[in-house]
Amino acid sequence: MAIPIYDDPTEWNIVDAAADPKPNEWHPSNGPARRLCRCLEGIRDLEEALDHVLAVQNRSKKRRRMRSVVTPLHNLSACTVDLLNSIQSDNALVGTLPENCGKDLAKITAFLKASVPFEGNGKLALLRNKVSAHYDRDMHPMELRAINLSIDLTEIAEWININIFVLCDALKLRAYTWSGSGYSKGSLMIMCSEPLMTDFRVEAGRVVGINGCFVSKSPRWEVYHGIRALWKKSDQLSERPSVWRIKEFIEDDPSDHWSKVLQDGDKSQSTKSVIRNR
8 A cells, every 4th residue: 555745835943952842853863863962062052152152353352262172072072973973883773774885984983083183182171171161270370371372273174174174974874863743643643764754653652553645844944954054153263275165066076986085184275075076
């Protein structure tokens, strides 16, 4: 028996941890989707923090406000690595990812860790641990000044852009599953194979039938739009020519390798992917 599939005009959104519950929310249903939601929270926090920075022109005030950017940027970097690791280790995704994707993801993770110093004694880690997340109790005011003066707005923008570069690759992968409340009372909406979503009838905690099937846009588009909004604001931080400054977003050539980090990241040029500097 054939099941009709209908176009769904309803606007669905990924759950926002800071907002009140809403109807038609997508919730993550597997490990990669949960990590992607954490990345989206980092993107949202970074965008809010950049609003605070860009609201002033005075350089000292801007540098002080940049402290509020450091912690969510550090979080986003760590969450992005967690996302890549989650995709790489999820056995349920075998057969849905590009050939040799596991090895490619390991290389992309190494690229991010080498390019954004958020681990160990890296500069971003130092800024976060010494003057952003909290104040080091043993730090002398002159040492605090030296760390604050080391904040380079263009460098911060580069770190944000590198995270965007990597996230754009991660968004290409069919690695995410989602769930939400169905359109009938007590039903459950599932999106396992984008863009198809199925409204399951549930009784006593068990699926007993299908209420309907629909086609809707992928939740990944919401992350992409968040990335675009973050990029526009972070670009305003750049004060000098930069190796990692995104100029535009473009579609991939179907004949290219899926990962533009691996294709272009080792060339020390501006980001490409759905990103290219012209």
